[in-house]
Amino acid sequence: MQTDEQYDDLTALFAETDEALQNDVFVKQVMQPIRKRVRWRAPLLFGAGGIGVGAAVSQASGLIDVISARTPTVEVTLQPVDVTLYETIMAQPMWVAAAAMSVLSCAAIIAAERA
């Protein structure tokens, strides 16, 4: 059976050719788009994350009030969804849209990274 050692001479010849292919221009061509991507990736992720956090914080106080006001009712009996919670959220549709967009952006970026 053939072993790896039996073609070392040919491997060395190929390696010499490979050595001659070393080229800074090629490295530049590879690295330029990668650097661009790295430059955009962090601001994009942090931007999307920031929007999401902002949206969540802006909604938190209102939601806590609504939830704490409704909690005793929920403990006693299961009732149909109260429209107050829905109305509170829908009163600021821009924030809801921003939060949804940030979640979608993060999901898209993660999906692209893992593809």
Added chain:
Amino acid sequence: MKPDYDLAREAASGQEAAYEVLVRRYQGTVRGLAHRLALNPAEADDVAQAAFFTAWRKIGSFRGGSFKAWLCTIAYREFLQARRKQKPEIEFDESAHIISFDTSAAALGDQLDLERALKTLPENQRICVVLCVASGLSHSEAAAATGFPLGTVKSHVNRGVETLRKRLATHNVA
């Protein structure tokens, strides 16, 4: 010299400088592989570039072992993808693999002779020889990269090396 694994970990954490070291270290191997596999020399560097981009995207999935084998596997898959996009009329014709040597190449030295001899091998043999002999992958790494059974890889490499030696010898005598 920093080990490949450490550089790959740093690259995975977003340090492009670490990845650049890897690109410099393996550009010859990947470009050589692409040039030997690609039918059209102009597409070879595109395949090599695509391989490095894909490797950058997937660097987080590198779990150790031979980085070169991992990278060559990606390059081989990029070659297959590029070939699928090619028009059918320029696909490799295995029945036409015996190509006579251009005698004017005699003065261009052993390296060029070897590259030319390589192009005369049937495609699957050529793929196995390129991966194992030229790129230095083990038979099992080449089997994993190509999906060929290990015995097939060994047999292709044996026959390919034998043919290359015969042709080089004939050429050197002539």
